[in-house]
Amino acid sequence: MxxxxxxxxxxxxxxxxxxxxxxxxxxxxxxxxxxxxxxxxxxxxxxxxxxxxxxxxxxxxxxxxxxxxxxxxxxxxxxxxxxxxxxxxxxxxxxxxxxxxxxxxxxxxxxxxxxxxxxxxxxxxxxxxxxxxxxxxxxxxxxxxxxxxxxxxxxxxxxxxxxxxxxxxxxxxxxxxxxxxxxxxxxxxxxxxxxxxxxxxxxxxxxxxxxxxxxxxxxTRSVVMYLGQVVEEASTAALFRTPAHPYTAALLSTNPVVDPAKRRKRIVLHGEIPSPINLPSGCRFHTRCPRAAARCAQEVPQLRSVGEGQSVRCHFPLTDDMVAA
Ligand code: SF4
Missing domain, CATH: 3.40.50.300 (P-loop containing nucleotide triphosphate hydrolases)
Known part of the structure; x- marks a missing residue:
């Protein structure tokens, strides 16, 4: 381990x-x-x-x-x-x-x-x-x-x-x-x-x-990929507790959980994963992301640290909301 x-x-x-x-x-x-x-x-x-x-x-x-x-x-x-x-x-x-x-x-x-x-x-x-x-x-x-x-x-x-x-x-x-x-x-x-x-x-x-x-x-550690890139990496415990990337959060929201108290609100992603021949501009996930803003279609996000051992490729990671709250 x-x-x-x-x-x-x-x-x-x-x-x-x-x-x-x-x-x-x-x-x-x-x-x-x-x-x-x-x-x-x-x-x-x-x-x-x-x-x-x-x-x-x-x-x-x-x-x-x-x-x-x-x-x-x-x-x-x-x-x-x-x-x-x-x-x-x-x-x-x-x-x-x-x-x-x-x-x-x-x-x-x-x-x-x-x-x-x-x-x-x-x-x-x-x-x-x-x-x-x-x-x-x-x-x-x-x-x-x-x-x-x-x-x-x-x-x-x-x-x-x-x-x-x-x-x-x-x-x-x-x-x-x-x-x-x-x-x-x-x-x-x-x-x-x-x-x-x-x-x-x-x-x-x-x-x-x-x-x-x-x-x-x-x-013990998990790596989330989208369209050929790593979009989030974290200890598995942190990833499930506090996903930082909207794509990770969407995946987790569809995961069957027995305990109703632990179920997440389902996030429905619209559309299919785009073709790797014709990649979206800016953030590759912006065509499906519920948090997408104008910046997302223009500027490529880099993988950056948002906590111990946790990094995310997003301009507006979900973990920012927790800091702001
Ligand atoms: S950069 Fe924008 S489009 Fe990409 S995951 Fe983050 S919020 Fe969504």
């Missing part, structure tokens, strides 16, 4: 002012900086089209930034890949949203979990012993090894995907919608398991999710 002085330790992965432009005109990422510290659990939030997938691909070395830098333990990612591509692939793994589809349909689980050992040229016997231990640790039944992916439940398929990462002793796990499509009770079990594994193996998680209850439950 991130502690007060963790920021003194170099991040395991750092994006600095990263932009990704496709075909010279689609600005998928624009000046994004993100530091992932070892042992942290960071949430990444935003609608489809906000740049989350491009950020994950860039962070994993699956796409090159147009500008800016990506480093791994202080080393440029390109250099790390050139020096030890397989080692980096072992260390950083992605759990895809559709866990069943991400597993080869023609392979039994036994083959699926042993395959990474082969790819990474690791000793099979040691790996098999580790698989046996992890199988139990992940709560998978012994007969799961003989099943094909379509015979697994959604929760079991995710556990197999996690097992494939842990058998390689991966340290950083990027999880895309880890609980999508699961029943609420299975979601809870999986999140508890992920938290236990995080503590046990000192894992670092980047959790990408539309489900804000997942973000709230599991992450």
């Amino acid at each position: 991130m502690t007060a002085d963790s920021s003194a330790i170099p991040p395991v992965i750092a994006l600095e002012d990263v932009s990704v432009v496709f075909g010279g005109k689609v600005r998928a990422l624009d000046g994004v900086s993100l530091h992932l510290h070892r042992g942290e659990i960071v949430g990444l939030v935003g609608e489809s089209g906000s740049g989350k997938s491009t950020l994950c691909r860039t962070l994993m070395g699956l796409g090159e930034p147009t500008s800016g830098t990506v480093t791994v333990d202080g080393e440029p990612l390109g250099a790390r890949l050139a020096r030890d591509r397989l080692g980096f692939r072992r260390e950083v793994q992605m759990l895809l949203q559709d866990a069943v589809a991400s597993l080869s349909p023609r392979m039994r689980v036994r083959k699926l979990v042993e395959e990474p050992l082969d790819v990474h040229r690791l000793p099979l016997e040691d790996g098999r012993a580790r698989i046996e231990v992890l199988l139990k640790r992940l709560g998978l039944p012994a007969n799961a090894m003989e099943k094909f992916p379509h015979q697994l439940s959604g929760g079991q398929a995710r556990r197999v995907a996690i097992l494939r990462a842990l058998v390689l002793r991966s340290q950083v796990i990027v999880a895309d919608e880890p609980t999508a499509g699961l029943d609420v009770s299975v979601q809870g079990e999986l999140l508890n398991l992920m938290l236990d594994l995080h503590a046990e193996f000192t894992l670092t998680y980047l959790i990408v999710s539309h489900n804000l209850n997942v973000i709230r439950r599991i992450t």
Whole structure:
């Protein structure tokens, strides 16, 4: 877990002012900086089209930034890949949203979990012993090894995907919608398991999710993206308690909350997220923002601090209202 002085330790992965432009005109990422510290659990939030997938691909070395830098333990990612591509692939793994589809349909689980050992040229016997231990640790039944992916439940398929990462002793796990499509009770079990594994193996998680209850439950820091930019970053507790960006507030207002006393007034955003080919002037959110003023369409807001560990890209952050009140 991130502690007060963790920021003194170099991040395991750092994006600095990263932009990704496709075909010279689609600005998928624009000046994004993100530091992932070892042992942290960071949430990444935003609608489809906000740049989350491009950020994950860039962070994993699956796409090159147009500008800016990506480093791994202080080393440029390109250099790390050139020096030890397989080692980096072992260390950083992605759990895809559709866990069943991400597993080869023609392979039994036994083959699926042993395959990474082969790819990474690791000793099979040691790996098999580790698989046996992890199988139990992940709560998978012994007969799961003989099943094909379509015979697994959604929760079991995710556990197999996690097992494939842990058998390689991966340290950083990027999880895309880890609980999508699961029943609420299975979601809870999986999140508890992920938290236990995080503590046990000192894992670092980047959790990408539309489900804000997942973000709230599991992450310690959250990053909100809109149209290729980070619009707010804060500790997850601060983000949920006092969102500073109107977009964050709108997202939180649609989050289902059981306790009626804790429900927020719903903020309806009109229109779709604009095209990254034709970006709005000034603040990119001004075409949908309930607080937009004339300045917003003209002047680009910069990311600025509004409290300890909380920064926002807005001329009129909601936290200003609290100071004025
Ligand atoms: S800068 Fe203006 S349009 Fe943009 S989020 Fe803030 S208030 Fe809304």
